[in-house]
Amino acid sequence: MLSDTFGRRIEYLRLSVTDRCDFRCFYCLPRSHRAFETPDDWLTTDEVERLIAQFAALGVKHVRLTGGEPLVRKELEDIARRIAALQGIEELSLSTNASRLSQFAGPLSDAGVTRLNISLDSLNEKKFKTITGSRLQPVLEGIASAQAAGLTPIKLNMVIMRGINDDEVESMIEYCMERGLTLRFIETMPVGQGGLSASEHYMPLSEIEARLKKRYKLQPAAMRGSGPARYFQIEDSDLVIGFITPQSQHFCATCNRVRVSVTGDLHLCLGQEDKLALRPLIREGATDADIQAAIHSAIARKPERHHFGETPTAIIRPMSALGG
Secondary structure, eight states, rough: OOOOOOSSOOEEEESSSOOOOOOTTTTTTTTTTOOOOOOGGGGOOHHHHHHHHHHHHHHEEEEEEEEGGGGGSHHHHHHHHHHHHHHHHTTTEEEEOOHHHHHHHHHEEEEHHOEEEEEEEOOOHHHHHHHHHSSSSSHHHHHHHHHHHTOOOOOOEEEOOOTGGGGGGGHHHOOOHTTTEEEEEEEEOOOOOHHEEEEOOOOOOHHHHHHHHHHOOEEEESSSSOOOOOOEEESSOOEEHHHHHHHTTTOGGGOEEEEEEEEEEEEEEEOOOOOOOOHHHHTOOOOOOHHHHHHHHHHHTSSSSOOOOTTTTOOSSSSGTTOO
């Protein structure tokens, strides 16, 4: 089993299948960014399958497919199908902006994806375009298609930014309440150029929580998943809302996850640059035992916590490189 030096068991892997995206959310992927990895450097479908099999053999049970935007990778269905079939993998989920989900919701469900996280920062068409550089309507249609395909529960992720979308919290709650969706609020993070440029809009979620408690009765709730959110149910409704607070109340003590980039780099912490290049091992003929030993050695270096507040300029890569 994979455990770090602080006794945290690693059972959750976030796998980036591409660093490219069809959106340009300013806090994630600056519109001037062009330094994408080339497809020849991406892990192939066969390499992904082999690598995830090693993590599964070491006790990883949940894999989340991320990007960039994972739906822009043409082999995504095949990748999903292969991972879902691996012994030891109990759950396969996907993070997406939903812009292409109308086309892929059914096939992804058939391939073994069981849950979705969908980014949605605004329900206002003009504001949505300002944030993402793209259109809102395909996203709303994608959400409807995912529900029709039986991909539940669907969690909507809303990055809260002061002066940009913090006035839409209540309308987003109403939207999710009407459609049976889970809603999660997320603080901005100083990762890459986009994260730093968004720092002026940082808003601690304690302000949102206090605001909502004046309007709704919130009861602590449990929610299926492997992530760090604190959940509450709004009384007299089925709506569950979550708060993800990487800056104001970090959750590093319970971190159970690592990330693998599209090029096969194992990242031990979103807020640190330490990583292990696994692709050379695979391409140079390492045995399964060699790969597992390398993973074990890397996990021993997993830091106790991130240091966003102390060193906000330390992370150079854009958030899109690892899917958050």
